[in-house]
Amino acid sequence: MDTIKSIDYPVFFNDTLTQLVNLIEKGNYSRFFILTDEHTGEHCLPLLQSHLEHLNDKYDVIEVSAGEESKNIDFCSGIWKMLIDFGADRHSLMINLGGGVIGDMGGFAASTYKRGIDFVQVPTTLLSQVDASVGGKTGIDFDNLKNIIGTFTQPKAVFIEPTFLQTLPQRQILSGYAEMLKHGLIQDAVYWNQLKEQGISNGAPAPELIHRSVAIKNNVVVNDPFEKGFRKCLNFGHTVGHAVETYSLQNDDGKHITHGEAVAIGMICEAWLSHKKAGLSAEELSEIATVLNNLYPKYDLDESCYTLLHSLMKTDKKNQNGFVNCTLLNKIGECSIDHICTEEELCDSLRYYAT
Ligand code: NAD
Ligand code: ZN
Numbered sequence: 001m002d003t004i005k006s007i008d009y010p011v012f013f014n015d016t017l018t019q020l021v022n023l024i025e026k027g028n029y030s031r032f033f034i035l036t037d038e039h040t041g042e043h044c045l046p047l048l049q050s051h052l053e054h055l056n057d058k059y060d061v062i063e064v065s066a067g068e069e070s071k072n073i074d075f076c077s078g079i080w081k082m083l084i085d086f087g088a089d090r091h092s093l094m095i096n097l098g099g100g101v102i103g104d105m106g107g108f109a110a111s112t113y114k115r116g117i118d119f120v121q122v123p124t125t126l127l128s129q130v131d132a133s134v135g136g137k138t139g140i141d142f143d144n145l146k147n148i149i150g151t152f153t154q155p156k157a158v159f160i161e162p163t164f165l166q167t168l169p170q171r172q173i174l175s176g177y178a179e180m181l182k183h184g185l186i187q188d189a190v191y192w193n194q195l196k197e198q199g200i201s202n203g204a205p206a207p208e209l210i211h212r213s214v215a216i217k218n219n220v221v222v223n224d225p226f227e228k229g230f231r232k233c234l235n236f237g238h239t240v241g242h243a244v245e246t247y248s249l250q251n252d253d254g255k256h257i258t259h260g261e262a263v264a265i266g267m268i269c270e271a272w273l274s275h276k277k278a279g280l281s282a283e284e285l286s287e288i289a290t291v292l293n294n295l296y297p298k299y300d301l302d303e304s305c306y307t308l309l310h311s312l313m314k315t316d317k318k319n320q321n322g323f324v325n326c327t328l329l330n331k332i333g334e335c336s337i338d339h340i341c342t343e344e345e346l347c348d349s350l351r352y353y354a355t
Contacts, residue, residue: 001211006134006218007225009157013211016122016159017051023120023157024055024093032059032093033083035106037066040098043167044124048097060086064102071101071141073149079109093118093156099125099172100132104147107138111153121155124164126176126204127259130183130213133158135221148317152226160214165204173204174295175260178237180205182267183216185288186236189333191216196291232337235318236327239341240349241266243312247305257299264296269349270326276348277339278328288332289352301354306347313346 004011012019024032032055036045041063052059062082064070083092096106096119103121110119123133139150165173177200184192191212198206217234224231245262248255271288274280301309313324323340330336341349 001207004211004215004218006158007136007154007222009154011134011158011160011214011218013160013207016161017048019157020048020095020120020122020159021051021055024058027093027118027156028091029058029093029118030089030091031086032095033086033088034059034061034095034097035079035102035109036061036063036097037070037099037102038063039066040102040124040164044097044122044164047163048095048122064105066101068101068141071105073140073142076105076109076140079106080113083109083113088113088117090114090117093120095120095122096155097122097124098128099123100128103128103132104137104139104150107153107155108140108150111138111151116153118156121158122164123158123160125168126165126173126210127179128176129160129165129210130176131179131217133160134214134218136225145317160210162204162207162210168204171258173200175258177205177295178260178263178267178292179217180209180213181291182234182237182263183213185267185271185329185332186233186327186335187216187219187333188212189331192332199295229337232318232325233327233335235337236329236335237263237267237270239266239313239316239318239324239326240269240309240346242316243309244299244301246312247309248299255299261296261299264292265299265301265353268292268353269346270328272349272352273326273339273341273345274328274330276345277341278336279330280328281331284329284332301350306350309350310343310346 001013064075094110096103110117121133123129136152136154139147142149241263244265248257268289271285275285319325326339326341327337328339
């Protein structure tokens with residue numbers, strides 16, 4: 001599989017860990033630091049370390065607790081503190097070995113430490129491989145707001161190693177798979193059909209499918225690195241999806257859903273809106289809903305939560321002037337941005353999902 005050229009860095013797919021060692025050696029770094037969480041420290045670090053035996057005295061490992069709860073200023077301060085204690089200078093390298101939490105927070109810590117040190121992304125979840133690791137968004141959550149503090153800083157390189165997915169729980173695989181389906185829906189009908197046919201049985205998608213997804217995301221971010229317009233096409237499923245995700249996190253019923261599960265619900269609702277407002281045919285709407293309903297568990301969203309969900313959509317940071325803006329599909333494989341949707345339309349789309 002070809003290396004993908006992103007904004008100003010490569011995304012490697014073959015011999016990735018050897019390529020990473022090459023980058024460390026050629027970069028002449030004074031020291032390097034591997035950031036992990038407790039799960040990637042257990043499942044992914046040993047494989048990486050087996051490539052680094054000749055560099056044992058050149059690096060330290062920094063481990064944080066797993067999960068979104070760690071993506072905050074306290075853990076970030078902990079990383080800065082460790083970098084200081086380990087004597088990291090401006091010529092240090094940070095290796096972010098983990099999912100989107102590690103990639104976002106490690107990228108942010110690196111991009112601000114001593115006004116910025118080099119970092120690379122070694123994404124270990126499907127979601128971070130096909131979505132979070134390309135595009136240069138780094139950040140942390142703050143004051144109960146997701147990704148509210150951060151920078152646009154590009155990594156030196158991204159290394160997509162399929163082996164890491166072997167230990168990833170199936171629910172996390174499905175979470176990332178929702179973004180792959182989204183990539184097909186917004187940009188590539190042939191790819192959507194491939195995903196429908198090959199799918200995932202009990203394991204990860206084929207590396208070639210992951211490669212295609214990264215290529216689609218990369219093409220979008222290369223054309224709009226600072227999210228001025230075109231990049232909004234990646235928001236398909238996310239206006240309703242983010243509201244549902246936040247609602248499930250706030251709702252103390254213990255049924256928290258993954259990002260991908262929320263986006264799958266969002267894609268069904270926004271496919272319905274696409275049919276009403278953007279030209280998606282009834283047949284394609286029904287095809288999308290069937291594929292997603294077969295893959296993802298039904299989440300209970302009754303009328304009583306629609307007002308709250310709508311107010312969450314209105315406060316989405318991607319909206320302007322209090323209108324709810326959606327990216328919709330004109331057909332499978334083609335989308336358009338900036339469709340203003342009314343409360344009534346959004347509630348009807350939730351009703352479509354619920355029935
Ligand atoms: P995550 O990093 O929390 O990983 C999910 C879980 O899987 C964690 O418990 C983690 O420890 C575990 N894990 C990771 N790799 C593993 C492996 N190989 N084997 C076993 N367990 C493993 O979450 P995520 O879903 O990868 O990422 C979500 C985060 O990504 C969110 O914070 C989101 O805001 C961010 N994100 C960023 C971008 C971006 O453009 N920067 C895009 C999408 C999402
Ligand atoms: Zn997403």
